[in-house]
Amino acid sequence: MTGRIHITNEQGDTTRTWDTADPGTIREIEEVFREAQRAGRLVYRQAENGKGEQVTLETWDPVEHTELTVTPRLVGG
Amino acid sequence: MSAWLVVGTTAFVVAALVVLARLLAGTVRCAHRTLTRRRRAELRAKALLLSWLSPGQRSQYRARGWFDVITPTGSRYRVCPRKVVRMDARRSAYCIEATPWVPEADQMLAKKLLLETDERRFLATAYRYR
Numbered sequence A: 001m002t003g004r005i006h007i008t009n010e011q012g013d014t015t016r017t018w019d020t021a022d023p024g025t026i027r028e029i030e031e032v033f034r035e036a037q038r039a040g041r042l043v044y045r046q047a048e049n050g051k052g053e054q055v056t057l058e059t060w061d062p063v064e065h066t067e068l069t070v071t072p073r074l075v076g077g
Numbered sequence B: 001m002s003a004w005l006v007v008g009t010t011a012f013v014v015a016a017l018v019v020l021a022r023l024l025a026g027t028v029r030c031a032h033r034t035l036t037r038r039r040r041a042e043l044r045a046k047a048l049l050l051s052w053l054s055p056g057q058r059s060q061y062r063a064r065g066w067f068d069v070i071t072p073t074g075s076r077y078r079v080c081p082r083k084v085v086r087m088d089a090r091r092s093a094y095c096i097e098a099t100p101w102v103p104e105a106d107q108m109l110a111k112k113l114l115l116e117t118d119e120r121r122f123l124a125t126a127y128r129y130r
Helices: A022-040 B001-051 B054-063 B104-117 B119-125
Strands: A003-011 A010-019 A043-046 A052-055 A067-070 A073-076 B069-072 B076-080 B084-088 B093-099
Touching: A003 A022, A003 B084, A003 B104, A022 B076, A067 B104, A073 B104, A073 B119, B001 B054, B001 B104, B054 B104, B069 B104, B076 B104, B084 B104, B084 B119, B093 B104, B104 B119
Parallel strands: A003 A067
Antiparallel strands: A003 A010, A043 A052, A043 A067, A073 B093, B069 B076, B076 B084, B084 B093
């Protein structure tokens, strides 16, 4: 099975994928999580009620959570 | 003598016009490319936002350009382009934006998700101006 992560950016977003059976591609996505964390960005998955649920590297399940979005860092305007 | 002057002046003016036209064409091409890139980015961001919205939010966004979010505490917020309004009696307005810049729809998605999952963090981050 393939998972997808949308990383929002100035182009709209960039999509990265991983193979749930391939530890190599999963490691690449773990690095995306680390980068997001360093930049103060949050990662979400769509919960069953249609709302967002925050996912961290510690709570991420690559097999269960296969649709993720990295949102931009928000600051007070 | 005067004929040479006319020919020389004409040649100079034509050459200057050619250079100017080339510069102008380059600037227009560059601006067009930037606009096309931005438009493509906005469309992509809009598609991602729509994939996250509930059917009710989707119809609000399509019809009016904003949508309402109800937080786990029961508060209702209106996520508009460039601002968020708390839909209570005081109608407080908040300014919160993405850094670095991302298309408006990506910003609205980030605000929706933060409100739905961590209203306290939203309130601690946003600047209330009304």
